Amino acid sequence: AINRNLDQIQGKVNVSFEFFPPKTAAMEQTLWGSIERLAPLAPAFVSVTYGANSGERDRTHDIIKSIKQRTGLIAAPHLTCVDASKEQLIEIAKDYWRNGIRHIVALRGDLPPNSISKPALYATDLVEILRSVADFDISVAAYPEVHPEAPNAQFDLLNLKRKVDAGASRAITQFFFDIEKFLRYRDRCAAIGIDVDIIPGILPVTNFQQLEKFARLTNVAVPNWMHKAYQGLENDSQTRNLVAANMAMEMVKVLSREGVDHFHFYTLNRCELSYAICHLLGVRPPVAMAV
Ligand code: FAD
Numbered sequence: 123a124i125n126r127n128l129d130q131i132q133g134k135v136n137v138s139f140e141f142f143p144p145k146t147a148a149m150e151q152t153l154w155g156s157i158e159r160l161a162p163l164a165p166a167f168v169s170v171t172y173g174a175n176s177g178e179r180d181r182t183h184d185i186i187k188s189i190k191q192r193t194g195l196i197a198a199p200h201l202t203c204v205d206a207s208k209e210q211l212i213e214i215a216k217d218y219w220r221n222g223i224r225h226i227v228a229l230r231g232d233l234p235p236n237s238i239s240k241p242a243l244y245a246t247d248l249v250e251i252l253r254s255v256a257d258f259d260i261s262v263a264a265y266p267e268v269h270p271e272a273p274n275a276q277f278d279l280l281n282l283k284r285k286v287d288a289g290a291s292r293a294i295t296q297f298f299f300d301i302e303k304f305l306r307y308r309d310r311c312a313a314i315g316i317d318v319d320i321i322p323g324i325l326p327v328t329n330f331q332q333l334e335k336f337a338r339l340t341n342v343a344v345p346n347w348m349h350k351a352y353q354g355l356e357n358d359s360q361t362r363n364l365v366a367a368n369m370a371m372e373m374v375k376v377l378s379r380e381g382v383d384h385f386h387f388y389t390l391n392r393c394e395l396s397y398a399i400c401h402l403l404g405v406r407p408p409v410a411m412a413v
Contacts, residue, residue: 132404174231202231
């Protein structure tokens with residue numbers, strides 16, 4: 123039944139791809155190779171992260187500009203507010219708007235390590251600031267397994283509602299592996315009147331050790347079956363890639379059967395797995411028409 127559903131969704135699925143600013147010339151080449159490979163799939167948008175407190179906002183902007191120029195795709199910079207004042211954010215927003223950027227992924231950003239004071243601005247404030255400058259299309263973050271700093275799940279859910287009420291038009295989730303948790307979260311969003319798309323963030327896991335660290339920091343559960351699946355593959359990247367592709371494909375199949383029609387891929391600047399998963403979902407380059 124899961125595979126039969128693939129027949130019905132062909133041509134009906136939207137995707138988006140997330141990249142990060144590369145640090146070396148070799149990584150830059152990988153990034154552009156990936157963008158060129160994925161662009162013909164006509165994603166709804168692509169986004170480029172910005173490491174809060176990294177001071178690399180200009181690099182994010184440069185890549186966004188190049189993506190727009192080279193591919194014509196809608197390119198959305200991630201913008202954080204934990205490391206900027208309201209006045210600075212207004213200037214950044216005006217500058218983005220002047221440069222033709224209409225879509226922004228609005229985030230608070232992680233607090234600097236060992237910080238004791240509460241942040242002056244949260245993502246809701248950033249959404250309000252962006253809206254006060256221009257009519258941006260705004261995406262925000264959502265946490266099916268609850269953001270680590272939230273006092274409880276309900277508070278965090280209401281926080282998402284505040285972001286949407288402030289003007290966000292979609293939410294992209296933290297990565298997750300427990301599909302039930304995502305589906306329950308989506309139901310709870312609907313129940314409290316969040317009426318925008320809750321787009322699952324899909325992370326194909328090719329480096330399990332790195333994932334375990336990241337999952338601990340972000341409060342994302344890594345199920346036991348995943349530990350077992352990657353056991354013994356520490357020095358076998360080829361098999362890890364196949365396992366990762368299979369796992370992510372199973373996930374998108376189940377999610378699409380549950381009515382999900384937009385998937386956001388954490389590409390980590392690689393194209394192979396995201397491309398293969400898109401192919402399976404029927405998201406393909408246009409077929410050249412014979413004249
Ligand atoms: P918020 O929505 O502001 O929430 C942060 C926490 O504060 C939550 O626990 C919330 O419940 C709580 N909270 C909200 N309002 C209040 C209040 N008034 N009083 C007390 N508590 C409150 N990070 C980067 O640095 N760069 C990126 O490019 C980036 N991209 C991301 C993309 C996605 C799709 C996701 C899911 C995350 C991304 N992050 C990125 C990580 C993100 O910045 C962190 O998870 C950060 O800690 C929270 O950001 P937020 O926008 O969810 O914050």
